[in-house]
Amino acid sequence: xxxxxxxxxxxxxxxxxxxxxxxxxxxxxxxxxxxxxxxxxxxxxxxxxxxxxxxxxxxxxxxxxxxxxxxxxxxxxxxxxxxxxxxxxxxxxxxxxxxxxxxxxxxxxxxxxxxxxxxxxxxxxxxxxxxxxxxxxxxxxxxxxxxxxxxxxxxxxxxxxxxxxxxxxxxxxxxxxxxxxxxxxxxxxxxxxxxxxxxxxxxxxxxxxxxxxxxxxxxxxxxxxxxxxxxxxxxxxxxxxxxxxxxxxxxxxxxxxxxxxxxxxxxxxxxxxxxxxxxxxxxxxxxxxxxxxxxxxxxxxxxxxxxxxxxxxxxxxxxxxxxxxxxxxxxxxxxxxxxxxxxxxxxxxxxxxxxxxxxxxxxxxxxxxxxxxxxxxxxxxxxxxxxxxxxxxxxxxxxxxxxxxxxxxxxxxxxxxxxxxxxxxxxxxxxxxxxxxxxxxxxxxxx
Ligand code: TRP
Numbered sequence: 001x002x003x004x005x006x007x008x009x010x011x012x013x014x015x016x017x018x019x020x021x022x023x024x025x026x027x028x029x030x031x032x033x034x035x036x037x038x039x040x041x042x043x044x045x046x047x048x049x050x051x052x053x054x055x056x057x058x059x060x061x062x063x064x065x066x067x068x069x070x071x072x073x074x075x076x077x078x079x080x081x082x083x084x085x086x087x088x089x090x091x092x093x094x095x096x097x098x099x100x101x102x103x104x105x106x107x108x109x110x111x112x113x114x115x116x117x118x119x120x121x122x123x124x125x126x127x128x129x130x131x132x133x134x135x136x137x138x139x140x141x142x143x144x145x146x147x148x149x150x151x152x153x154x155x156x157x158x159x160x161x162x163x164x165x166x167x168x169x170x171x172x173x174x175x176x177x178x179x180x181x182x183x184x185x186x187x188x189x190x191x192x193x194x195x196x197x198x199x200x201x202x203x204x205x206x207x208x209x210x211x212x213x214x215x216x217x218x219x220x221x222x223x224x225x226x227x228x229x230x231x232x233x234x235x236x237x238x239x240x241x242x243x244x245x246x247x248x249x250x251x252x253x254x255x256x257x258x259x260x261x262x263x264x265x266x267x268x269x270x271x272x273x274x275x276x277x278x279x280x281x282x283x284x285x286x287x288x289x290x291x292x293x294x295x296x297x298x299x300x301x302x303x304x305x306x307x308x309x310x311x312x313x314x315x316x317x318x319x320x321x322x323x324x325x326x327x328x329x330x331x332x333x334x335x336x337x338x339x340x341x342x343x344x345x346x347x348x349x350x351x352x353x354x355x356x357x358x359x360x361x362x363x364x365x366x367x368x369x370x371x372x373x374x375x376x377x378x379x380x381x382x383x384x385x386x387x388x389x390x391x392x393x394x395x396x397x398x399x400x401x402x403x404x405x406x407x408x409x410x411x412x413x414x415x416x417x418x419x420x421x422x423x424x425x426x427x428x429x430x431x432x433x434x435x436x437x438x439x440x441x442x443x444x445x446x447x
Pocket of ligand 1: 008143144152
């Protein structure tokens, strides 16, 4: 069976060189390998956790999608979609939420960091923390488990989330006694995961030390490169390449030979300015053709939307049957048609015949309504059998209910079987007659 590789990018920003080297490039490469089914998506539900600017979320989604495509992603051989097009994901999130220990979420790094920050500044521990941030690992688990991904390429900061997804999957499998979920494995690209930024720390938007990938064109890229921090060695002085941000970025694009030549040149006294120029040129060799593609895509957002819509269809073809199975497992499935019990309105009382024997030895019955009020009283019968036949006859089609002065009578043919109490006026009598007819009809229906 093929390996399912899945990863998402949160749509809050514009991709930078670090995103490209650390996530996009290796993922696109992997998607071209034999035996790999790749699932890549724009994590726009995740974006809402940290961003309440709709224009930014929308623009970022477009930029990230265009970046994937410009970087060589083939939507025909991958499943490429936007998270919010897959209603099964939030649905699965709830099913998982209900088996996730709250304590597990208390330990999530992102949540804990926010709590620590509050505590340090003397705030209430949960000040400004949304339930969205708290639930983030469950949403992420749903992203992964909805497609039963085997392998999840992520940055180091995301490894804990994949471990939580495994925990949650295991717990669900155990609780509902089935192999519903595959346990995913995190995959950290060891040598590229941490591209340094302009200041040498990890390249990250939160450090404001990034080199933009496409935005701003070659001009912005050159300008950013010029701000890479170096030591103060003059031109002509030998320089140590290893460990510098500049060289590490260069290596992320260059072959081993190119890298060695670059390091040699620095050792031989190449000026930092010249090194930056060479870095720019090396980057441009890879980036310029992609940027052209990117700009063309960004000019046709409808085409991107079409690609994503097709991707969502493909993705849902996987997620829908799984969710159906899960719904069934937890008891939300379509109920099997139970054997239809005859509607015996046990609780609801109904009209009936109450038989009794008089002192004279004759057998009688009283016809009473659902509330027990007497509608009619029978004449005397010589034996219970005759009385029973009379009640059955009254429930039949031949029974007649007719007015007779202050009363009404129940008869079959010419045989008057029962008679109502006397009523003060014809209206009350007619009223009672109507109730008697209904009561008889209800008995006939029930049988
Ligand atoms: N949370 C991830 C990040 O910030 C993005 C992401 C969302 C993701 N869902 C995912 C990554 C599922 C891998 C798998 O980087």
